[in-house]
Amino acid sequence: MQSRSFHLEIRSPEKLIYEGDVTSVQAPGVEGNFQILYGHIPFLTALDVGEIRINESADSQQSMATSGGVFEVLRTGVTVLVETAEWASDIDVARAESAFERAKEQLAEDSPDLNRPRAEAALARAQNRIKVVSNA
Amino acid sequence: MATLREIRRRITSIKNIEQVTDAMRVVAAARLRRAQENITATRPYAEKLNTILGHLISQMNVEEEALTHPLLEEREVKHVCIISVSGDRGLCGSFNSNVIRTTTERIQHYEETGADVTLICIGRRTQEHFDRRGYDITDSYINIFRQLEFQTAVDVVQEFEHLYVDKTIDKVEVIYNNFKSAILQTVLVEQLLPLEPIEPEGDSLFLDYIYEPGQVELFEMLLHKDLNMQMWKVLLDSNAAEQAARMAAMENATQKAKELIDELVLQRNRARQTQITTEISEIVSGAAALEG
Numbered sequence: 001m002q003s004r005s006f007h008l009e010i011r012s013p014e015k016l017i018y019e020g021d022v023t024s025v026q027a028p029g030v031e032g033n034f035q036i037l038y039g040h041i042p043f044l045t046a047l048d049v050g051e052i053r054i055n056e057s058a059d060s061q062q063s064m065a066t067s068g069g070v071f072e073v074l075r076t077g078v079t080v081l082v083e084t085a086e087w088a089s090d091i092d093v094a095r096a097e098s099a100f101e102r103a104k105e106q107l108a109e110d111s112p113d114l115n116r117p118r119a120e121a122a123l124a125r126a127q128n129r130i131k132v133v134s135n136a
Numbered sequence: 137m138a139t140l141r142e143i144r145r146r147i148t149s150i151k152n153i154e155q156v157t158d159a160m161r162v163v164a165a166a167r168l169r170r171a172q173e174n175i176t177a178t179r180p181y182a183e184k185l186n187t188i189l190g191h192l193i194s195q196m197n198v199e200e201e202a203l204t205h206p207l208l209e210e211r212e213v214k215h216v217c218i219i220s221v222s223g224d225r226g227l228c229g230s231f232n233s234n235v236i237r238t239t240t241e242r243i244q245h246y247e248e249t250g251a252d253v254t255l256i257c258i259g260r261r262t263q264e265h266f267d268r269r270g271y272d273i274t275d276s277y278i279n280i281f282r283q284l285e286f287q288t289a290v291d292v293v294q295e296f297e298h299l300y301v302d303k304t305i306d307k308v309e310v311i312y313n314n315f316k317s318a319i320l321q322t323v324l325v326e327q328l329l330p331l332e333p334i335e336p337e338g339d340s341l342f343l344d345y346i347y348e349p350g351q352v353e354l355f356e357m358l359l360h361k362d363l364n365m366q367m368w369k370v371l372l373d374s375n376a377a378e379q380a381a382r383m384a385a386m387e388n389a390t391q392k393a394k395e396l397i398d399e400l401v402l403q404r405n406r407a408r409q410t411q412i413t414t415e416i417s418e419i420v421s422g423a424a425a426l427e428g
Contacts, residue, residue, distance in 0.1 A: 011181045013286050013368050014174070031348055044188065045348040046357045070361065072188055081185055083364065084286055118294050 004038040007077030008054065010064075010085065017064070017085050018054065025078060026053040027071055036073060043073040047082065049124045051132045063088045065132040067125050084125075091133050100126035140411060143404045147397060154393035160227070161386035164379050168318065171376035174284070175315070178372065182365055189358045196351050206301045207359055210330050215254070216246050217274065217296050217305040219328070220266070221312035221374045222259035224279055228382035231313055232261040234323045239311050242325060243271070254305065256296060258371070274299070281375050289368035297363065300329050312370050313377035319384065321377040328366060331359060 003023045010018040026035045028050025036043075047069045054062045069082035103123035106114055138146075220239040222232045239262065243253045257263040257276040266273060275295050280288045299305045308329035313321045347354055 011184065013178045013181045013289075013365060015177050016180070029348060042345045043348070044192070044345050044354060046354060070185070070188060070358065079184060081181055081188075081361070083290060083361070115295065115298075117298065118291060121294075 003058070005056075006038045008080070009077065010052070010080045010082060012082050012085055017082070017087075020056065022054050022056050023058070024055045025080075026051075027080065028052070028066070029071070036078060040073050042075065043071075045071045047071050047080070049121075049128045051128070051135065052080070052082075052085065063132060063135065065091060065125075065129045067121075067128075086129065088132050088135075091129050093130065093133050096126050096129040096133070100130060138403070138407070140404065140407045143400055143407060147400045147404065150393050150396050150400070154390055154397070157386045157389040157393065161383055161390060164228075164383040164386060168376060168379035168383055171315075171372065171379050175369075175372050175376060178365075178368065182369070185358070185361060185365060189355075189362060191345075192351065192355055192358060195345065196355065205331075205356055205359060207297070207329060207331050207363070208333065211303070211306040213246075213249075213251050213306045215305045215307075216251050217254050217256060217299060217308045218242055219256040219258065219292065219296070219308065219310040219312075219370075220262040221310065221370060222257075222261040223374075223378040224260040224281060226261070227385060228378055229385040231321070231378055231381035232259075235311055235313060236262060236265050238323045238325065239266075242309065242311065251306075256292065258292070258374075280371070281378070284371060284375060286364075286368055289371055290364050293360075293364050293367050296329070297360075310367075310370055312374045313381070315373045315376040315380065318380045321381055326370075328363065331363070 005021040005023045008018065008020060008022045008025055009016070024035055024037050026033060028048045030046045030048045033050070034045075047066060049067050050065075052064050052066050056062075064085045064087045066082045066085040069080060069085075072079045072081075099122060103119050103126060106119045107116075107123065218239060220235055222235045226232065239255075243255075246253050252272075254272045254274045255262075255266055256274055257266060258280065260278045263273070263276040263278060267276075275292075277288060277292065296305070296308050300308060307327065309325055309327055311323065311325050314324040315321055
């Protein structure tokens with residue numbers, strides 16, 4: 001069956017990341033991954049650190065790493081506001097790995113002026129970027 | 137009276153300075169254009185975020201349960217955190233000194249009311265100034281404007297947000313240069329926390345939204361995103377204002393150099409004229425002496 005497509009817009013504070021018609025989009029909701037197809041009812045959710053996958057057609061898939069955001073489904077289409085997002089093809093693996101190591105060291109040292117939530121967030125982001133690349 | 141050679145040397149050196157300031161003006165102009173583009177690029181995101189937040193609040197039946205959130209809570213102000221945003225470099229007119237002056241005034245103002253103040257410094261200029269004078273600096277961010285990233289705004293927010301929620305501080309203010317236009321920048325003092333209550337907007341079109349997780353959790357998350365966005369706007373604004381200020385300062389400098397050169401050229405011509413006149417009269421009087 002030919003699946004119908006709908007309009008998708010992905011924006012970060014820095015730029016428009018994606019705009020176009022897609023048949024499905026998968027995103028990391030805070031309560032688990034979900035997938036949106038044509039005709040979904042209006043829906044508002046928060047995104048966690050994870051991977052967003054877009055299908056423009058059955059055999060084309062693009063993916064990106066995101067550090068969280070807001071996901072809104074309206075009758076007219078889907079809008080995703082992400083704080084940061086990188087296409088899998090744009091991710092610098094070496095940089096992600098060094099960020100990963102750095103965050104791990106900081107957490108291991110556990111010095112008194114360590115901003116723990118920030119270090120943990122950095123670790124999660126780096127891990128996610130590495131994962132998205134290896135999936136692609 | 138300067139000798140001819142001295143004047144010539146000054147002209148050359150001022151011409152060199154003029155070339156440098158003019159080059160800096162061109163660079164600042166290019167950076168300013170990029171900074172303005174960044175401000176424009178962020179607008180759709182900010183608008184969309186506000187719309188979603190407005191929809192959500194209009195659905196949340198504000199009258200029945202009052203909106204309470206740690207970030208909205210107003211407390212007696214005993215500890216204040218001031219975020220002072222300057223640039224990393226000088227040569228941009230009164231850009232940095234305005235921020236430093238306003239920050240000092242605000243600190244004095246709070247100390248007179250009995251509150252203590254801690255600083256978050258963004259930009260080398262404020263960091264160095266307040267560090268040297270022994271102010272209490274919680275955190276500082278240096279060299280972030282060259283490659284401005286949204287993550288920096290998130291990091292700054294995270295820093296003061298947890299201090300606020302822990303009740304270590306009762307109020308957060310940011311002081312920065314607001315970019316009004318290429319020729320006008322003004323220093324603004326804005327309150328970041330506690331957040332101003334947000335008015336509901338929108339219509340009943342969105343009644344059949346489903347929410348995941350609940351409305352309250354989403355509301356909290358959106359408040360947080362909104363705060364990140366405000367911080368990001370401050371950084372972008374300050375960056376654009378810095379470039380505009382530098383452009384204006386370098387344009388003035390180039391103009392002044394041109395005027396100085398004109399004046400010196402006049403002096404040089406006069407000196408040369410005098411020299412020639414002296415030489416001729418010497419020759420003439422020498423010849424007259426031989427004839428006589």
